[in-house]
Amino acid sequence: xxxxxxxxxxxxxxxxxxxxxxxxxxxxxxxxxxxxxxxxxxxxxxxxxxxxxxxxxxxxxxxxxxxxxxxxxxxxxxxxxxxxxxxxxxxxxxxxxxxxxxxxxxxxxxxxxxxxxxxxxxxxxxxxxxxxxxxxxxxxxxxxxxxxxxxxxxxxxxxxxxxxxxxxxxxxxxxxxxxxxxxxxxxxxxxxxxxxxxxxxxxxxxxxxxxxxxxxxxxxxxxxxxxxxxxxxxxxxxxxxxxxxxxxxxxxxxxxxxxxxxxxxxxxxxxxxxxxxxxxxxxxxxxxxxxx
Numbered sequence: 001x002x003x004x005x006x007x008x009x010x011x012x013x014x015x016x017x018x019x020x021x022x023x024x025x026x027x028x029x030x031x032x033x034x035x036x037x038x039x040x041x042x043x044x045x046x047x048x049x050x051x052x053x054x055x056x057x058x059x060x061x062x063x064x065x066x067x068x069x070x071x072x073x074x075x076x077x078x079x080x081x082x083x084x085x086x087x088x089x090x091x092x093x094x095x096x097x098x099x100x101x102x103x104x105x106x107x108x109x110x111x112x113x114x115x116x117x118x119x120x121x122x123x124x125x126x127x128x129x130x131x132x133x134x135x136x137x138x139x140x141x142x143x144x145x146x147x148x149x150x151x152x153x154x155x156x157x158x159x160x161x162x163x164x165x166x167x168x169x170x171x172x173x174x175x176x177x178x179x180x181x182x183x184x185x186x187x188x189x190x191x192x193x194x195x196x197x198x199x200x201x202x203x204x205x206x207x208x209x210x211x212x213x214x215x216x217x218x219x220x221x222x223x224x225x226x227x228x229x230x231x232x233x234x235x236x237x238x239x240x241x242x243x244x245x246x247x248x249x250x251x252x253x254x255x256x257x258x259x260x261x262x263x264x265x266x267x268x269x270x271x272x273x274x275x276x277x278x279x280x281x282x283x284x285x286x287x288x289x290x291x292x
Contacts, residue, residue: 016184023193024202034191037230041163041204041223042179045136046231048160050256050263053134057264058086059292060096063123067104067113068283076102078116084125089132093125115272115284118155123288134262159252162221162237163206172241175217178206186212196224196233197255217241231263232256248274259292266290 018038020028028034060083067076080098084091103112111117157166158176165177177183190205201224208216217239224234233256240249250272257266268288275281 016187016189019188019190021192024191027193037191037202037225040225040230044230044232046263047235047254047256048156049134049136050232050265051160052136053262053264054084054290055091055129055132056086056089056134057084057259057262057292059084059264059290061123061291062289063119063286064288065104065116065119065284065286067102067116068285070281070283074101076100076104076113078104082124086132088130090128090130091125091132092128113282113284114276114279115274115282115286119286122155158239159254162218162235172217172243175215175241176239178216178218178221183216186216193227194224199233200227201225201233202227202230244277246274246276248272250274264290264292266292 018034020034024032024034060081063078063080063082065078066074069075078098078100081096082093083096084093104116106112111120154166157164163176163178165180166173174180175183178187187206187208190203190207192203192205194201194203196203203222203224205223206218206221208219213219219238219240221237222235223232225231226233235254236252238249238251241247250270252271253267253269254265255267256263258264259266266289268290269286271285273281273283
């Protein structure tokens, strides 16, 4: 796909050009509302709702988590098959199979690695939970208590609402807001028409300009929106940042599908390298596949 075919500027959204391919230009000339689409990009909640819908849906998941040393060899790992049952706004999870290598767990079976702890917090359920819902509301803006709860909230913002300011993250939070003046000027924005897994989509990409590549948080952000309803079918993104207190370099790919009338995640890939001043550096990769 060639993005340099033409260029247009939507001054009502932000004062920076959006490179558009010929298909998008033709659609705009035919009356397609580019401004409205960009607003949808900024305000989208369908992606987050897809993850929320997991709470009220039965599924089987394959979880493959691997921790690497600095030489690229696996130090510890967890491979498990889990089954979630959802009924009457309740859900419970059963581990069907689990294989662990290395020092993945502490002696008390708590997670040794912070990334694994966050993963379990997001995707594993120990007890039966009720009053579950897939209503988004203001959930993205509601921080939970405790160390993990606060970090989970920041992680949700980065994953489910890219391009927005992340509160409570020193120095980095403002730079995550890629649509805001002062940050948007560091990016090239591209909009094109593509087919993704057999579906007609608009793909929106944010790529840092070469001279700003060391000053941004999102190194790459690509989102595929289904043309028929603008729901997100895929998102690829990489983000990194470095301060004296912490640094991270994370790459993620998320795929979704329509299942029984609901948009749901079916594959999540994570490749992350991060370090916090008080903890050891972690290099973790995981792949989660979900069948409904």
